[in-house]
Amino acid sequence: MPRLVMKFGGTSVADLDRIANAAKKVKQEVDNGHEVIVIVSAMSGKTNEMVGWVQQTSPLYDAREYDAVVSSGENVTAGLMALTLQEMGIPARSWQGWQVPLKTSSAHGAARIEEIPTDNLDAKFKEGMKVAVVAGFQGIAEDGRITTLGRGGSDTTAVAFAAAFDAVRCDIYTDVDGIYTTDPRIVSNASKLKKISYEEMLELASLGAKVLQTRSVELAMRFKVPLRVLSSFDEDISETAGTLVCEEEEIMENNVVNGVAFVRDEAKMTLVSVADRPGIAAAIFGPLADAGVNVDMIVQNISEEGRTDMTFSCPVDQVLRAENALNGAKESGEINYHGLVSDKNVSKVSVVGIGMRSHVGVAKQMFDTLSREGVNIKVITTSEIKISVLVDRKYLELAVRALHDEFELEHAT
């Protein structure tokens, strides 16, 4: 019997009515002939409530206790979902992470999935269970303590189950009905993509389209799990609903550009006149990494007379931490620079498209468009399938709209 994984996020199981609504979709898939593994999040708000309690109790909390507390939200939803399905006449039962077991590393609060033995669920499917409702986001470490995978970890749980159980597809039910060419709140004629490649989705996910957690897309790509994003509030859950994230080869005609992504609150920091020498990059970015600064773009200007300028971007709320780390490294003599300039008023705009690989000129078209609109580009970085620029934050909406128009994304599918 073909197996299907269906994942429901917090807003999709926010109360008993929504759980019932989600269960109806599960029943449809059972009626379609699937054995289903349902992955559930905590009812929306519950995890935050518990995280709040933990932080209030112990600001520098023991992550093992954090995991023991916050994992309980998913257990509640899993049990309620199993009961709802049973009421509909479907043989279902709940599974907590340790019961599966979903084995993880012992990095509490951000554990990595190591193995999902299939014996326990397989045995129950053989006995007639039609739906296994699994508490998402959680697992068990080798020492028997509960772990969690980090926020959004339920997506990753879902993909990992799809891979382990050889599911035909992993459906992520959420509060949006698919992946759009850009944020519809900024560009009203943004269009929904029917299909998108893993690579593009990865760029979009990590660039700020917050529908899918990056880790889950990486995992889906590695194990070639077709991943679908669709709305739990739409009636239609047929094969054509939502957006399918899949291998490039399964997409007949690639658009050159498939999306315009952005990160609003970025900061640009420049180390002016750094004494250039082999190993200088490591000397700069080592302390930043140690301080937990998420460095994104890095640009190094041409070196002149043994000195160079080094520019990088990071989230605005990490600027202070970055400054402290760099000043510390300067004082201890690890690095030497004349000035440190922070610009907290920039945003990152990126165009993403697997078709760029075979189409030249996308970069030129992008820069021309921004220039025509009078948007100054402060930093540029590129990969095989994306081009990112930093611009003043006041131009963010303008830049996104202009690029969306220029690449005719209102007609993308």
Add this chain to the structure above:
Amino acid sequence: MPRLVMKFGGTSVADLDRIANAAKKVKQEVDNGHEVIVIVSAMSGKTNEMVGWVQQTSPLYDAREYDAVVSSGENVTAGLMALTLQEMGIPARSWQGWQVPLKTSSAHGAARIEEIPTDNLDAKFKEGMKVAVVAGFQGIAEDGRITTLGRGGSDTTAVAFAAAFDAVRCDIYTDVDGIYTTDPRIVSNASKLKKISYEEMLELASLGAKVLQTRSVELAMRFKVPLRVLSSFDEDISETAGTLVCEEEEIMENNVVNGVAFVRDEAKMTLVSVADRPGIAAAIFGPLADAGVNVDMIVQNISEEGRTDMTFSCPVDQVLRAENALNGAKESGEINYHGLVSDKNVSKVSVVGIGMRSHVGVAKQMFDTLSREGVNIKVITTSEIKISVLVDRKYLELAVRALHDEFELEHAT
């Protein structure tokens, strides 16, 4: 190092402040040189909320899923308590039922404790753990599914841990400061007992003094665990605080009567003119048991001409169920009677005291007192250490006060 079990109920861990307050008491006992096992309930209200969700979702719910859902409340408290203790510098960690493991029968929703292996906790105590915070009320069945012990099961968990780990005492922290000679809301000069025997406590617990769950007292008696009831809102937790439930021998001078207990909402049911024959009692009370009626007192009148009257009491809200069961048994010919009379307006009043064993005349004194006050006695039953009567409900308070005075319980200790 001597071990101590401390149990905190729902009102004692209702929010972070109260958890902190409870943790202070735990710290005191650690400072006194104990290794402590703390048993916690869910924050008050949480279990009811989840039970409500389960019942709404599935009125005839799968008890295995019920257990999976409602056990989560204790897990949250256990983690938060461990974090609170860690913040105070005490090496503490949380344990969920399956991690200990607390092994139970598979009677979900009302499981019985079968075994508590001590290896896991012992190993951690050896490594320096000072406090094990255990989620109460829950365990694990042989098939790996979560079980719960039934409402109030945290008391039973606490006593079972005290027995398994050979604790010097099991302290039950609650919202009253001990066991009283009767309900202080009815008799304002009711006095707190310093000590009470297991046997008396059992009679009081099952007779309506709702401080301790009957099962936990039975277990304490069987394993000779000294059990103390005290308030989590009092500063004093020294040896003399609260009420100690212990073996009779440890109480120097027994009072003849130690308490007046009562159950307000009882019903008296009489089967009039039952055809008497061997096995008639089983034929009557079998169907009642099957219908889930909790029959308490049973009185059979002298049989005349092959017929007899059979009277019993049960909770008021089970009268309809009892009537249906008896009428059914009559229709199917299992039993034969002329009439069924239900009186829903009675209460049960009992005097309890281990000293009765060596003092005659307590029954006479009780009946004289009630007669003097004009209270008519409808049914009488006795055991070695208690005398119970049914009276019209309107006389309940009068009867309790008169008996409390008569036996001079305001001076009891």
